[in-house]
Amino acid sequence: MLVFKSAFRLSLLICFSFLILNETAAAQDVYAAWRKDWLQKAREFTPALKTTIKKPVGIVRIEKDASAFQGWKAVNAGGADQLYSSSINKRNSSIVVDFGEHLTGYCTITLKTRRSDMDAPVRLKLTFGEVPAEIATPFDPYPGGLSRAWLQDEIITVTVLPATITIPRRVAFRYLKVDLLGSSPNFDFNIADLSFKASTSVRMTPPALTAGTSQIIKDIDCVGLNTLKECMQTVYEDGPKRDRRLWIGDTYLESLANLYSFHNDSLTRRCLYLLAGLANEDGMLSADVFEEPEPHSHNTRLLDYCYLYNVALKEYVAGTGDKQTGLDLWPVAKKQLDIARKYALPDGMMDYQKANKEWWVFFDWKDGLDKQAPLQGITIYTLNQTYELAKILGKENEVADLPAFARKLKNAAHKSLYDKKSGLFISGKDRQISYGGQAWMILSGVATKAEAQRALKTLPAVTDAVHPGAPYMYHYYVAALIASGLNAEAKQAVIDYWGGMIKKGADTFWEVYDPVDEFKSPYGFFPVNSYCHAWSCTPVYFIRKYPEIFQR
Template sequence: MTSNFQRIVLAMICLLVTIGSSTNAQDLYATQRQGWLKKAEALKPALTETVKHPKGIVKLEKDPAAFQGWKAVPAGGIEQLYNASFDKRNSGIVVDFGEHLTGYCTFSLKTRRADMDAPLRLKLTFGEIPSELATPFDPYPGSLSRAWLQDETVTVSVLPATIIIPRRVAFRYVKIEWLGASRGFEFGFSDIQFKAVTSVTVTPPALAASTPDIIKDIDRVGLTTLKECMQTVYEDGPKRDRRLWIGDLYLEALANTYSFKNDSLTKRCLYLLAALSNPDGILNSNVFEAPEPHAQKSRLLDYCYLYNVALKEYVIATGDKQTGLDLWPVAKKQLDIARQYAGADGMMDYVKAGKEWWVFFDWKDGLDKQAPLQGSTIYALNQTYQLAKLLGKENEIADVPALSKKLKDAARKNLYDKTSGLFVSGTNKQASYGGQAWMVLSGVATKAEAQKALRTIVTHKDAVKPGGPYMYHYFVAALIETGMHAEAKTALTDYWGGMVNKGADTFWEVYDPADELRSPYNFYPMNSYCHAWSCTPVYFIRKYPEIFQR
């Protein structure tokens, strides 16, 4: 009896050990994750805090020429708020801080007449741009959580009082509305201030004196955008999402390398993403920091590729090969995506990939993704092989050059239309800016073909244009890659300069000059108007001074 019991217990222990070993075997990075997380935590930056005060009062006015139809007009000094009782008559007053800020708002109230005999209630709405404050939020039509919108209701029972809004906000303007108070007393504001936070601690060098004014303005707004998004990770937007996405990391890190040079933040983000990858080794598209680091379980195909490029750029910028070697297994694993969907004919199975993955590339309805996927796959293979050479790891991905050539040859055979000089995509032979950009960046097009394609696409009446700054980055990069420097400068000046000319303090997540109200979320106030992937003019302007600073 005892012997049988002992054998059963021993068998159960063996089974548990086997299961445990099997589980660890299935997690490619089981022995590395905690070490990566510790390294990421050690690199977490301290945030600098700066107290900011309002610059004055503004009035919102309709203006068809203004962005989204609204502008803010100066309407007096802040003393108008501090020297008067606050009631229904001045409800809706808009305070302007004069710049985009991210952090925490504090305001102080005082009794101005009689005794406070009932609570008072206020509503504060924080807006990055004037139209956010002029557009009713309800009934809410958007597809994302209504709670992202930055309106807060505050009830105060005792005066005087100093109120700290616990929620971090990103804004330039705050609208203050009176919701209710007793008629038996009067109250007013004695102070309003803001604690702005960022991990940025340095000021980049000034641009050359020969730089055109519009380029200087674009650089200034780009730097502000990047500064606001550089918190304890590279956030994609300080107002909405507020987490680390691979695609934003890559572009922010490029801009940071040529401006604030906070390489430790890039390193932290690379380790976080690796530590929070899936057990099969494939990366998640984004991760959260709180309440503890964890990933949102979403696999975004083109972002997995960009992790490898970001790691390569980090190693080149810093010379930190040790981090490259530490994270090399993750980069190497992402190439399995290319191997999985590459057909015998050398074409990526974009239909199957689109069913099994989130394949993004751009916020653009109707964009056919065959050409961008083919091009970005070749690009990722080539960039990862460059990383391997930097680290002495070519032998571990010895199949990559041949696979890259196979995909490249197939792209030329199947996607290049010699008659139009354009690369086409999908069964409808769609011509898009994104398709041309990725065929150029991947090296599929010769220099002559690339220049013809990029010149032709801007005049093609049915061309699918970029949906926002994210894809526009790759289009400008393609222009530079193929030597079209004047065209790159014009594209950057026209597109990002268009936002500057419409009053941008920071660059926007989505900008379509033909449709300013466009939103991927069915409600344009939900758009992020300070967004990480929009900051890359900083990278272009400062990396290529011979193009942009003269």
């Protein structure tokens, strides 16, 4: 009996301890009460992908051309009929197929014998490329900083012909190079059929631009729509070739473009709920999440992306009128404000040095960019945008301190970062002048309209100004031009930058584009760059939101 009572007490103690531990764990997870519902809603909004069978338009030669993008161009070498009528053998061991447009999905190839019996296996190497240089540049020895496996080359070995093979890996490409690695000289074979199952969650065609729109703006809009379409899969992917995951910064810009084009609002809802459901237990968002094998966080702590979640949610609610999603996710937006409160110093300046040590503070793929001014600006911008969201949702009383908080940071920024003599905003101990610094000081409202116009008109003449390194920062520069009332300059900036990519052959816009360095890569090897990238699609947003600027 004594033993039984002791065992019973021990059982009670274990159960009690278990309950205490569970309650403690739940208390540590600030979103414990909502996660399950958020993830369920994310599942419910998963789109059914639309698939389309695509066929090659012909074959091409990849030729050197110093005037072409990255030194290579595709030259027409025959139609699709020539592809299917040509033998593959040692004399004709390589062929490049052009599908005529950027596609994302799965490739199927059918091979058959043309002469004699197949007396040995056939081994082929298939290389998928988004741009001609990706086809022409040897991948090995691989010098890049990211996984070599991102490069899209596959080897297949076939022992019996005829055969139809579907490559199991999803690829994103326009050009396909087929190289013969091994076969017997005693027989010939050929490609009997080649098809591609392309996928996207886009199901509608946006309205045409006005008749008076210039051709270059129409072209930019078309390529921007193609870029957005390819990245809209079951989430807003950053790039369908690489990284193929959901990033907050890309999602914000994609959702803006989507609001004014494809109107696939359920995809935006899915992404917002998914990011919320996979946030860290301390309430801070992960900058990116994976869908497979189960949705999970990558635990990337990127400061400016946490802020941009609030802005994306506000733009979504304002653009669609879907207050329920805003109310559901309000706790997440409210929690991200803790970042501003943690790093704001008594004088109203953000503690950039501390924030930069504890977070990845990104803003742009640009070496040497000082981020003090951008961080101060985006903090103020986020405070203002979150307060606008609160007003839409009737939650102003929960964040009543935001207007005064934003004013304090705004006044401090103007006092510390504005150089009256030059009319420009500086950043950091070296007083750096950058496009990003001006953009965020303007978007945040730190600059008056007159100061903004002066800064942006002065900026091009500053020889050591730090330029944007990618279309991502260029978006905010164009947004700043529009916010300053410099409409003609904004239109010209879009034509010069994104139109520059089109003139160099882009049929989707690229992850990284520096007009003076076509080989720029944050990863040490330009073929691993993404040449269809979400954050590059935003001319669609500008062109369609501001027709009075861009469609006249």
